[in-house]
Ligand SMILES: Nc1ncnc2c1ncn2[C@@H]1O[C@H](COP(=O)(O)OP(=O)(O)OP(=O)(O)O)[C@@H](O)[C@H]1O
């Protein structure tokens with residue numbers, strides 16, 4: 001499988017706190033790589049480094065072999081990074097379709113054309129419709145985002161991340177607050193998306209993680225504690241310690 005995302009020894013401090021410390025990680029196309037770990041382990045900070053929301057203090061990030069270290073988020077989006085946020089990125093007053101189209105437009109339309117009205121751009125409209133079909137939100141495309149169920153909103157977050165036609169999908173706790181049925185639906189979608197994307201999934205729902213991940217990284221205090229296929233991590237002492245209530 002083609003190596004798409006290659007992060008090498010990333011570190012980031014906030015004052016004296018080492019939020020991410022010497023973390024290396026690779027994700028291939030067709031692979032779902034999940035990162036788990038307790039609150040404050042540094043998972044979201046890692047995603048923020050990979051998506052360009054934050055710059056690393058040290059380390060390298062490569063996408064398809066190109067060194068993209070220090071690139072801002074909009075440039076990384078154009079290089080193939082799509083992400084969802086742990087806290088919502090949805091514009092609640094706009095329709096589902098407009099949310100996705102706006103995200104598509106920011107990346108697919110040449111920057112010199114960005115001041116044209118979105119409604120005039122067929123490329124981003126087409127991209128948005130394809131994405132809504134894929135995540136199963138086409139039926140609610142015309143609804144105002146604020147009226148969606150919690151589960152539909154989380155799907156919209158993923159649709160927004162997909163709108164940029166990314167090669168790498170960074171998903172920060174997409175299942176947070178979902179019921180069991182919605183979680184299963186989303187788990188299936190994640191599994192499908194991993195066929196033609198490199199997916200990095202941050203997730204607390206450990207049952208879903210074990211079901212869909214090809215590779216697991218366990219983080220603690222900003223560091224990588226363990227890494228390997230789910231079958232091995234499931235029984236590791238590190239995971240038993242981090243998730244005492246989990247029954248493997
Ligand atoms: N912008 C910031 N400024 C200062 N400290 C921060 C900032 N962002 C994160 N931190 C701190 O860095 C550490 C790692 O936070 P991070 O959000 O990456 O953890 P996490 O693994 O995503 O946790 P959670 O499971 O709660 O989402 C925490 O101690 C957090 O308080």
Ligand SMILES: [Mg+2]
Pocket residue numbers: 043044045086172
């Ligand atoms: Mg987080």
